[in-house]
Amino acid sequence: MQEMVDMICKELILRKNYLPSKNPIKTIYFGGGTPSLLSLAQMDQILEVIAKHYSLALKEMTLEANPDDLQPSKLLELKALGFDRLSIGIQSFDEQILKFYNRAHNAKESMHAIALAKQAGFQKLSVDLIYGFPSPDHQIWKKDLEIALGQDPGHISSYCLTVEPKTALGNWTKKGVFQPASEDFAAEQFEILQDTMDQSGYIQYEISNFAREEAFALHNTNYWKAIPYLGIGPSAHSFDGQDRGSNRAHNAHYIKNLQQNQPVFEVDSMIPMDLLNEYILTSIRTIWGTDLAYITERFDLDLLKENQKILKKLTEEGLVENLKNHLVLTRRGKLLADSIAASLFIS
Incomplete structure (x- = not known):
């Protein structure tokens, strides 16, 4: 893990001139995989490199985390590092569905993590939920929404369960072990999501994102508005306002290339x-x-x-x-x- 962190810091330095110089960095997002598994020292190492080599005017720092990673001491340390938004990957509050998703947490731990985050002083919380899981009816989904809103997070991101090829779920579907929900069933759950969020005072400010007006996520909003951004690490994507590109996806290749001072970023020229x-x-x-x-x-x-x-x-x-x-x-x-x-x- 430390080797990866060192290479992320190296890439940050090598690409410090990627973004337009006139625009200071306003948001930082630790996401992809499970960044909450990084030690506080490793996060601090990355943030120190950013502070040293980039112009900052920070308005929001976000960390993606799983409920089981959010212990009281760590939450306080994250707050001290400057993180002010947590995106918590809950997915569902139904125990059987969580087991199907192979999640390490249970519903009780999810609710406890939200409560702990609030106690630590996090006022910006985002809860991730997945809809479209095949069920006889919509009761599980309605219950998920009821429980999520009962935690009063202020922001809920919700995505449809999709079956991707070359994944475990894709293989199960191909073998007939798993039968995905129909498009109509998923659409009905999306409409239930819209109705429930609207009744609870949450604004659908993007297709998959709902929040109170003062709780919109700034980082993702910048992406939807085509504001340039720099992505660091394996598989990360970047956009400088003119061209888009991505890093090598393979962790070992990413590390090796940077150690040998070889490029890891490939540009996709855009007309x-x-x-x-x-x-x-x-x-x-x-x-x-x-x-x-x-x-x-x-x-x-x-x-x-x-x-x-x-x-x-x-x-x-x-x-x-x-x-x-x-x-x-x-x-x-x-x-x-x-x-x-x-x-x-x-x-």
């Missing part, structure tokens, strides 16, 4: 239309929508004119609306976000 389409894809998922004036200024293109027919159809079907020159998905439209975005792409 203007790639940038435009990606902006449409991410921005339309948010409460702020796709800024038509920004597109005209940045890409010299009138999106309304280019997509006149499809936008007329989407509007008539009640899927999209134009609010103050921003294309925003309606409640129904949020069920079809990706396909709607794809229909607006410019080729």
Whole structure:
């Protein structure tokens, strides 16, 4: 683990000029895998390198963590390091589903972790939940939401269970051991999620993210608004405002390359239309929508004119609306976000 931390620090130094120099760093996010397994000394080592080599104007520091990692002493130390938001990977409060997901924690530990985080002074908490698990009805999902909201986290991120090839779940599905829920069942659970969050005063500020107005996650919001970011470590992605790229995914190769002063980051050059389409894809998922004036200024293109027919159809079907020159998905439209975005792409 220490060898990896040392190489992460080395990459931070090597890529210190990646982001536009005029913009200081406003958010730091320790995520991917289980960063809460790092020792406090290792986290401090990384943060010291960032502070030394980067211009900072921090507004938020987030750590992804599992409930079983959040002990009282560690929470206080994390707070002392400067972390002010925790993203807790709970996934479900149902014991059988947690066992299926091979999670190390149980429902009681999840609730206890949230309580401990609050006691340690964390006012920004995000709870992760997964919907779409195949069940006879929606009672388990409704109970998950009830328990989550009962903990009063202020922010809930919820994603649909997906079956990826070359994973254990993918293999079980291929062998017929696991039968995924139907698209209609998952869509019904998404609508239950929307209804429940709305009734509880949580705003759906992005397709999968719900929060009270003062509790939106700043780091992810920057991503959806196409603000440049630097990703460090194996598999990390970066965007400098013009081009996107990613690091090597293999841990051993990542470490070896850096030890030998070989590059680990590969650039995916993007033409203007790639940038435009990606902006449409991410921005339309948010409460702020796709800024038509920004597109005209940045890409010299009138999106309304280019997509006149499809936008007329989407509007008539009640899927999209134009609010103050921003294309925003309606409640129904949020069920079809990706396909709607794809229909607006410019080729």
